[in-house]
Amino acid sequence: MxxxxxxxxxxxxxxxxxxxxxxxxxxxxxxxxxxxxxxxxxxxxxxxxxxxxxxxxxxxxxxxxxxxxxxxxxxxxxxxxxxxxxxxxxxxGIRSITRKKWQPVTIKEATTQERPNLLKQDFSTNEINQKWCADITYIETQADGWCYLSTIMDLHSKMNIQ
Structure with a gap:
């Protein structure tokens, strides 16, 4: 001591x-x-x-x-x-490698435009190709970074239209 x-x-x-x-x-x-x-x-x-x-x-x-x-x-x-x-x-001068967590970017309301709701929650159809819906997904990969998967689906046949 x-x-x-x-x-x-x-x-x-x-x-x-x-x-x-x-x-x-x-x-x-x-x-x-x-x-x-x-x-x-x-x-x-x-x-x-x-x-x-x-x-x-x-x-x-x-x-x-x-x-x-x-x-x-x-x-x-x-x-x-x-x-x-x-x-x-x-x-x-040693530090561990840290990765920033991905956070979605928020879009200000002033820059977004209102779009009309054409379906009005009515997803029923009588024939093929009458109504479609789409979605996009972000996928983080080790080799390529961010990849994007976009799908379009016909609401009558429930088939993906690529």
């Missing part, structure tokens, strides 16, 4: 390391051993984070990377907090 305090105060520049070690009755070589051990652990963690992130094809975020790292560190009697992992990921 004393070593992080010494490091914090020395980083700020308030006191020298020798003076703080002397006042707190701590060996200066022990402090430096702790400091270099911490730096080695940080370097090791950064390498593990980078390796796991690259093997996941840059998809994993802090939560999944932490789970993978803890699987490796627990047998070594070591641990890492989520905050430390996030800080190291930020230092490395």
């Amino acid at each position: 004393i070593y992080p305090l010494i490091k914090q105060e020395s980083d700020v520049g308030n006191h020298t390391i020798s003076m703080m070690c002397q006042v707190l009755s701590v060996s200066r070589p022990d402090y430096y051993r702790w400091l270099h051990k911490r730096e080695r652990e940080t370097k090791d963690l950064k390498e593990r984070i980078s390796r796991i992130w690259l093997t996941s094809e840059k998809r994993y975020g802090a939560g999944k990377i932490l789970r993978k790292i803890l699987q490796e560190l627990v047998p070594l009697n070591r641990t890492c907090s989520i905050k430390r992992l996030q800080r190291l990921m930020k230092q490395l």
Whole structure:
């Protein structure tokens, strides 16, 4: 608990390391051993984070990377907090790939035109090709992005007219 305090105060520049070690009755070589051990652990963690992130094809975020790292560190009697992992990921410039969710575009009422309702909810027919209805569907595909499927159906025969 004393070593992080010494490091914090020395980083700020308030006191020298020798003076703080002397006042707190701590060996200066022990402090430096702790400091270099911490730096080695940080370097090791950064390498593990980078390796796991690259093997996941840059998809994993802090939560999944932490789970993978803890699987490796627990047998070594070591641990890492989520905050430390996030800080190291930020230092490395690592972020998970996120996709924006698609949201339909709303059209302002001023730009839409009123169309007459020709069927008036009467879908009954006496012969083929008397009344048709149409629909369009948006389909998101992995390879091509968005594709559009448009269908036209005859209301009498219930057949699609392509």
